[in-house]
Amino acid sequence: MKVTDILHRCFRCGYCKFPSNYEDFNCPSYVTYRFETFSPGGRMWVIREWLDGRLETSNRFKEILYSCATCSNCVNHCAFPDFRDMLLDVFRYAKEKLIDEGDVPPPVRDYLTNLYKFKNGFGIPQKKRFEWAEEVEDYDSKKHNYLLYVGDEACFDPVANNMARSTVELFKKINVPFGILTTREISDGLEAYNLGETELFKEIAKRLLEIFKEVEAKKIVTISPHSLYVFKKIYPAFFDMDFEFYHYTHVIRENLSRLTNSKIFKKISYHDPCYLGRYLKDYTTVRDILSFFCKDFLELSRNKKNSLCCGGGGGNFYTALTQKNLENSAKKRIVEALELGVDCLIxxxxxxxxxxNDAKKTLGLDDKIEVMDVSEFILKYV
Amino acid sequence: MMQELIQGLKDIVGGEYVSTHLEDRFFYSRDGGTMESFEPDVVVLPQDSNQVSKILSLANKNKVPVYCMGAGLTLSGLHRAISGGILIDMKRMDKIIEVNERSRYVVVEAGISQGKLQAYLKKNYPHLKHSMPDAPPAATIGGNVAIHGSGHLSFLGGFHSDMVTGLEVVLADGRIIRTGSCSVSNYWFAKAPLPDLSGLFLGWFATTGIITKVGLKLYPAHPLSDVRVLICEDPKIMEEIIFKVTDLNIAEDIITWMTPKPDWARGFLHCNVIYGAKTKDELIFKRDLLFEQVRDLIDKKVTGFLPLLPFMKKRFLDVPGKDLVRFADVRKGGGFEYVGAMIPTNLFSDAYKLGLDIAQKHKVAYSLGSRIIGNSHSMMFFYAYAFNRADLADVKNAQNALYETNKKVIDIGGIPWKAEIPAQKEILKKMDKNTKGLIFELKKLLDPNHIMSPGNLEE
Incomplete structure (x- = not known):
């Protein structure tokens, strides 16, 4: 079945916008814009009109397409099992067409240009990628069990970089033999793929795989679940490869016995990321770690496959289309966590x-709740 | 003038919630049914009653038509902007304002989804529930009561409009009024004993005002529930079954269904009897009562209970049930529409025959059934026809079947529910002249500039 064969099969029932219990809207672009066109079903109808030539390419159309955070909530909740797995494929197909037309929103264009020129979406020279990691060893296959692939966000974004630093520190603390690629690391290319720039994605993926091979990597650990997903599920669709991939939380869980089991008396909860949860169906690793340390682990009501996406996927971290209006899913998530009464959202x-973290600051709630990653949490409180 | 109006709308709700983009106008121009498109000039998303009031004042001053949409799930195209103008999407108005636990009612903004209210009650008041329609959970409370919807507690409580305890409504000139006890008291407990002004806004296709808040009855949510399915081959026997089961009065919901798919269901009439209980003993007691009530028919071998596997029971008890919308993909084409006909229960056989004849004549994929309303004074008999949206001939075929069904329903003594515009005209044709005259007078009184959903409730 061609992806476009499903376009007319959307019934507009709206299940795609909800979590399993229907408690609130669970589609980040719809939460931001609130026009039906920004829901997965709306997107289907509009794409059909556009492909059939009844709607022309417009800024609105581009915004509708590129505000999809690829969170996969719709895939999990669409009422039609025969074609729901293809929903994101059809959105990507339309984005590919726009790329072919050379007509994408400016922030998408800027991101892709950066990626092409600098091999990262931030447009920062590669030599600065690991300035923060001068004391981390270069990966040596004879010495290190793991190659730590840090990824663009954790290298270049100052807040996300805390996560990389903490992971490195924690790995050292629990004696995990690992190294990094230093200046050789480049983007994983997922966002190019998600934004419809498949050729650029393939070029990047090919180069990164060559690097992995050149350094004789076997076990690769990622900081970002996005990287883990693209390595495990998308790369193999284009290239032959033979690597083992892990998320950094997998390594922490394997080595829990090397950490003191000191119970932390903080009320915490966990925000399932889409690419580790809905995409890779891993809902247990982080919960195992947190329950090892914490007495008061509380579940957000939208958890696991019902998690409310932060709105950053599908390139939106860079383009900020899901952050355009006053309401957005990241803010809603912070409010939910506060209403649950947690001190710390992991x-x-x-x-x-x-x-x-941005949402927390924008809401003026910086002193009410901490948002940190698993490694930061362990280093700070264990 | 339109530019000024649009700027006025932006000033009211904020620029990000007003759209004149072609993409939005296209999407909001139709629904999932067969009715043709009518584009609004502008789509606007208000957040509260005051904003709705300001929008209507502005529209009234400029004599611009206003249409209103919840989730757009009527399938009869009721929100379509027949005369262009403003379309208000109500779904940002989704707050739960109050739950009165002891008096068992809830007050909500009209744009709240059925799913959100259900989830809220399950979490915070697990012993209370509201009547969910069989529509997807995106359906709004306001939209559903406005069209006289029905749902899984309708045998107990009647139409969802019967479950309304009060309304807040914005009139065409922007005035905000209240109906029921909330117009006098702080409590939204009942429509009585006042003149029932709610009736001016329920079933009027938003031609008299826009409902912005709803007081709605809640019912006990039993921890246990069960479903038993009676089957027979003769519609006359089904009438007898309905009469006997409703006489017993243990059910929360009674639904009949007749469909050619799956194969094991072909040719049979099914009656789902759903009941709740506080304890297992009570559940067994009700099950036994039900058996005794139809024992004579079972002894005559004209009916029996369908053996149900646990997954089948779950499917019948799930509220809302995702299976229902999957009918839209029977033709691999994303579409179905149904005539929901309000019919006296005694006409069950006629209604069933009518559906079979039309399905056969038009060769449409069909599903027939009914929900018994309020102790069986009436039923909502549905004739659902699936179509392939990509095949215009197929769409037209379903449209013809629907039109013919609507006409024949009126002929046998029923009335099409949430009627498409052609069916509205058929109803008005048949309506008592003085009644019709009064309807038109009331519309004019409440909407002298004729801005409210023009094209609806018109000859």
Missing amino acids: VSCPICLVML
């Missing part, structure tokens, strides 16, 4: 870390 994704 994340395991650099994008979520930045998005939720």
Whole structure:
């Protein structure tokens, strides 16, 4: 079945916008814009009109397409099992067409230009990628069990970088033999793929795989669940490869016995990132770690496959289209956590870390709740 | 003038919640049914009653038509902007204002989804529930009561409009009024004993005002529930089954269904009887009562209970049930529409035959059924026809079947529910002249500039 064969099959029922219990809207772009066109179903109808030539390419159309955070809530909740797995594919197909037309929103263009020129979406020279990690060893396959792939966000964004630093420190503390790629690391290319720039994605992926091979990496650990997903699920669709991939929380869980089991008396909760949760179906690793340390672990009502996306996926971390209006899913997430009465909201994704911290600041709630990743949390409180 | 109006709307709700973009106007121009598109000039998303009031004042001053949409799930195209103008999407108005636990009612903003209210009650008041329609959870409370919806507690409580305890409504000139006890008291407990002004806004297709808040009855949510399915082959026997089961009065919901798919269901009429209980003993007691009530028919071998596996029970008890919308994909084409006909229960056989004849004549994929309303004084008999949206001939075929169904429903003594505009005209044709005259006078009184959903309730 072609992806475009499903476009007319959307019934507008709206299940795609909700979590399993329907407690509130769970689609980040719809939460921000609130026009039906920004829901997955709306996007389907509008794409059909556009492909059939009844709607022309417009800034609104581009905004509708690129504000999709690829969180996959719609895939998990659409009422039609015959085609729901193809929802994101059809959105990506339309974005590919826009890329072919050379007509994308300026922030998307800027991101892709940076990626092309600098091999990272921030437009920062590669030599600065690991300035923060001067004391971390270069990966040596004979010496290190793991190659730590840090990724763009955790290298270049100051808030997300805390997560990289903490992970490095924690790995050292628990004696995990690991090294990094230093100046050789480049973007994983996922956002190029999500934004419809498939050729650029393939070029980046090919180069990164060559680097992995050149350094004889076997076990690769990622900071970002986005990287983990693209390595495990998208790369193999284009390239032959033979690596093992892990998320940094997998390594922490494997080595929990090396940490003191000191109970932390803080009320905490966990925000499931889309790419570790809905995409890779890993809902237990972080919970295992947190429950090892914490007596008061509380679940947000929207958790696991019902998690409310922070709005940063699908390139929105860079383009900020899901942050355009006053209301957005990251702010809602912070409010939910506060209403649950937690002191600390734990994340395991650099994008979520930045998005939720930004939301907390914008809401003026900096002193009410902490947002930190698993490694930061362990280093601070264990 | 339009530019000034749009700027005025932006001043009221904020620029980000006003759209004149073609993409939005296209999407809001229709729904998932067969009715043709009518684009609004502008779509606006207010956040509270005051904003709705200001929008209507502005529209009234400029004599610009106003249409109103909840989730757009009527499938009869009721929100379409027949005369252009402003379309108000109500879904940002989704607050739960009050739950009165002891008096068992809730006050909500009209744009709240059924799903959000259900989830809120389950979490905070697990012993209370509201009547969920079979529509997807995105359906709004305001939209559903406005069209006289019905749902899984309708055998107990009647139409959802019967469950309304009070309304807040914005009139065409921007005045905000209240109906029911909340117009006198701080409590939204009942429509009585006052003149029932709610009736001026329920079933009027938003031609008299826009409902912005709803007081709604809540009911006990039993911890246990069960479903038993009676089957027979003769619609006359089904009438008898309905009469007997409703006479017993243990059910929360009674639904009949007849469909050619799956194969095991073809040719049979099914009656789901759903009931709740506080204890297992009570559940068994009710099950036994039900059996005794139809024992004579079972002895005659004209009916029996369908054996149900746990997953089938769950499917029947799930509220809302996702299976229902999947009918839209029967033709792999994203569409179905149904005539929901309000019919006296005694006409069950006629209604069933009518559906089969039309499905056969038009060769449409069909599903028939009914929900018994309020102790079986009436039922909502549905004739659902699936179509492939990508095949215009198929869409037209379903449209013809629907139109013919609407006409024949009126012929046998029923009335199409949430009627498409062609069916509204058929209803008005058949309506008592003085009644019709009064309806038009009231519309004119409440909307002298004829801005409220023009095209609806018109000859």
